[in-house]
Amino acid sequence: MTIAAETRTLTMAGAINEALDEALAADPRVFLLGEDLADPAGGVSGVTSGLSTKYGRDRVLDTPISEAAIAGAAIGAAIEGRLPVAEIMIMDFITIALDQIVNVAAKARFMSAGRTGCPMTVRTASFGGLGSGATHSQSLEAWFMHVPGIKVVVPSTPADAKGLLTAAIFDPDPCLFLETVALYGTRGEVPSGTHVVEIGQADVKRSGSDVSIVCYGRAVVDALQAAEELAAEGMEAEVVDLRTLVPLDIDTVLESVGRTRRAVVAHYSVEFAGPGAEIAAQINSRLFGRLAAPVQRVGARFRPIPSARALEAAVFPNAHLIAEAARRATGSPP
Amino acid sequence: MTIAAETRTLTMAGAINEALDEALAADPRVFLLGEDLADPAGGVSGVTSGLSTKYGRDRVLDTPISEAAIAGAAIGAAIEGRLPVAEIMIMDFITIALDQIVNVAAKARFMSAGRTGCPMTVRTASFGGLGSGATHSQSLEAWFMHVPGIKVVVPSTPADAKGLLTAAIFDPDPCLFLETVALYGTRGEVPSGTHVVEIGQADVKRSGSDVSIVCYGRAVVDALQAAEELAAEGMEAEVVDLRTLVPLDIDTVLESVGRTRRAVVAHYSVEFAGPGAEIAAQINSRLFGRLAAPVQRVGARFRPIPSARALEAAVFPNAHLIAEAARRATGSPP
């Protein structure tokens, strides 16, 4: 990660806004489209606030409730060399845009043998943890990992959000950029000016020698908290933030787990057939015979996400469950 | 599996037709809907041939090209206690029906706390291996495994197809029934009369003691062929046909791999973040320290599926690649 000299404290939402702002300023090919993006609303979570006022409604386009057409319009423009950033407000709604994303965008360069690309970014957000219920809380990034042709990016800090979104917007291929609403308010130091975080580079968010917690997105926040908890018990957890799932920086994971010989894989998407399954399978096969314990997975339970707060909390992972898993991996008493 | 006394040789397509036929005859709640299902077409692959003539166009409904509405209409009817069997002609098109399947069907019982169920079956088919190109060849069952609330069934033989489809139709919950067009012509003994194969029960299609090949659908055919190849080299492969991915009969898998201490997991869907990742992760963690070799995965390469035949063949698994993986697992020289 290149950190510019100057940083300021920004929220995650602010950092995303800044990335969009700077991309719009830097390149006339960049434009945004999605529902309720324009001012005065500036997006349902205010993430695009101010941008239509600054760049005009030709660059920040409010759309009808037409997720397939939002994606399709972005794809068409991207095929022509524009750099669209389409917003699918809540990730559960991406089901509606899936034909476009999976069957057109992800395959455009390959099927045309490179005669057209599709440098589109799809921003979407997981609303999990806010009591919104089963159709407004899913994290479906595993689906996109499984579709060859689209990059999958999930930031966990404001700085990464800015740097990765900038990289995604200017990436020549389609990128899914998954935001986490529960993290929008998280604050952190963010470089001012152009800040690019290379897609495909995991980041060790905390070093440790006893166990590796491999995670991304919101689970990174929990993992860091779990690491604190564990440190108090004398266990040093290393927290590896994948940052992107496609490309997957398995080398950094293997280097870490090769050292600690113990791994926990954590994410907010459903554990069963989730991203952690692929990561665990790779760790197991690449470090076969060198692990001190089986890879522990911590994901959402295999249930629709209930709306009532107590029930919902029982479905998602948290710092405590991650710490528990680390203890299991190290054979520590609970 | 309950095998009735009497069997006849049927193709896979014929067995599916028979399951539909018998279900329509047995229960007035059963009906079919989808594109081009009715006679004289009887479905684009002829699988529903004769059924509209026999049961009328009120029970076998041709629909417009409206995958979201096909799924939605099936769901609405299922909520009322009907037993709809919706066809999504080619699995790649299920992207269009995904909001309905994922956000309505899979969550209906849970979100209503059991006040409505959704006993719908979605029949769809993977067209891979026929040179149809990247948007008509995908196997996306991993997506549905990852969505809590829908069963996932993939038969590999005509008998299983009949028995599992019958079970799916009468199952009180939504089922995805994935057919494989390349197997429609496969022949096998099929029980006449009611034949039900319990959902959630893997089937050992061949016994062996040296390595377990865990697979489903078309990969079972390849695995059996690979087992022949390996037997000629003196290696006895056990072929475990999962038959259903949700529920996943991990007990049968663990029993087999626990014995052979070596596993290959094979499927036609993309290997990366595919069903095999979950299965491998579970084998590794549940049999930690007892495996003689890392679990080998054989799936489709991480590429859009090319149309030209030679290129396409280089993307999918085959018997030879599965045999290779078994040799790697057993440390046999190639």
Add this chain to the structure above:
Amino acid sequence: MTTTEAAAQSAEDLARDLYTKMTLAQACDERLRQGIARGEFAITIWPSRGQEAIAAGLGAALRTDDRLVTTYRGLHDMIGKGVPLEELLGEVLGRAVGAGRGKGGTMHITCPEVGVMLTTGIVGAGVPVAVGLALAARQQGSDRVVAVCFGDGATNTGSFHEGMNLAATWQLPVIFVCQNNLFAEMTPIGDTMHIERVADRALAHGMPGHRIDGNDPEAVYQAVSEAAEQGRAGEGPTFLECVTFRFKGHYMGDPQHYMPPEQLAAAEAADPIPRYRQKLIEAALLSAADADEIEQQAAAAVEAALKEVLSAPEPDGRELDVDFFADMKGIPA
């Protein structure tokens, strides 16, 4: 009774029924907003305040066994259809007494006893499902009909059009009730479609489409009754554009910066509830005292239900393991 007396009687009954439904929906919406504003409970709601005439006309025109599919903004519709207040408020507040015992939440309320088969939070998703509900009715030989409520914004979704087309093609008894409140979240209708009358969307599917005053409960009652009659007679679906307004913005707390103040003021001046009250009093179908009493009873009913709900337990943790799959064998823990 003479025919004229009977008609007068029934006009009076209808008026009372409509006004009762409207005030109950209003009272429920207001009490929830009050509770949120006061900090009594931390929930999100999508107020239906302003749209009560549609719910009342619809609920009064439908039979109990007729089906309803509605949305996150559909508490008024459900009240009109007869969902018990405890079930509604219980679900909104995530209690064990809720319609879905807290598992569904406000956007996902089901009450089959009064025909509410589905509530969706995904815009447009209810439309195809409604078609399936109507298909089942036909298959079962029932003359019940299905009403599906959605907003103006929902008519921009593919699901809406696919569902409309299928209902028209199969001539199913569906009443498509578009509650056109002129906004979708923060975006005014003119920014998302190039037509003047949403009702014209029915032309694409060969379906009768009518634009009616959604703030007049009797107009809605009349239009829905006719559509239902047509549906019951096997004469196919109807699209109704009910023009109305959302007084409180998209969600409770919406600052409505996007809302032209004159537009909101004009809409509020035409509030369907005082307007209908006045009309009934002028027509001597209701006395002012009766109207007052109906309003007080509505508020009291909401208060009583809320009290019961707030004293009900949170859902039990075991809810995660029941009513998921009917048979949990082999399902991941």
Add this chain to the structure above:
Amino acid sequence: MTTTEAAAQSAEDLARDLYTKMTLAQACDERLRQGIARGEFAITIWPSRGQEAIAAGLGAALRTDDRLVTTYRGLHDMIGKGVPLEELLGEVLGRAVGAGRGKGGTMHITCPEVGVMLTTGIVGAGVPVAVGLALAARQQGSDRVVAVCFGDGATNTGSFHEGMNLAATWQLPVIFVCQNNLFAEMTPIGDTMHIERVADRALAHGMPGHRIDGNDPEAVYQAVSEAAEQGRAGEGPTFLECVTFRFKGHYMGDPQHYMPPEQLAAAEAADPIPRYRQKLIEAALLSAADADEIEQQAAAAVEAALKEVLSAPEPDGRELDVDFFADMKGIPA
């Protein structure tokens, strides 16, 4: 030249251009079917035989830099737009000389040099993409327009309606070309929609919609020219229902059991190619000898291209590792 002479000259040029395009599309389609029937190659095609007038009129009315999005049944459209035959046949036959070097296949042909930006096998999927292509044109300050071809069946998809609405809302230069051949696979149009005129679907989106004779290349030329002029002037999209017929069924080899023989016979009797030939000869815009020569040249051009394609290599295995992601670092092998 006098103005009248110039007009006559240009009418003659146009006639020749249209007839050339029609015969080329026909020759290509026929040669492929012949090759399949003879066992020369084992491929699937979705014949456009019968629909050539649309492709010719469309291709003649558009500029080279105008964009086209079409479907699996769009070889005629692509020929009309000027895609080189080698690229087309190469892709259909899976050779390295194909437009996508065999990676795309018949359903996925792209040839940006002549404006063919996307071909889709997913019914309806091209429609929203066309809207994006038009948006880019506007953003780039170009007056190029975008034509998107699809069938009658495609107008039942949600994608179609979402795309139509967006184009109308944003008043983008899109020409929606519905090639209404009265069937979708094996299902006749009357079984899947409840309207008489597909053109009426434009009413749902506030877009001009015209129904024209899709078997008359000049009618198509005229309608597309007007729509393009409107689009270039920033006056928004147009929907054109071009009524036509598919003579060979859905795919090559389709037994067409579902097809009423009288309907097929009547359509064949109105075959647009002999009909246009006759019309041109009668109007003295083309001599019979000229027409014969155009036909022979078409067949010869197809034969020559096919010969070249069949002697071209299969795609190289390394194709799997190029033109997938621009940067393959970290991408699973």
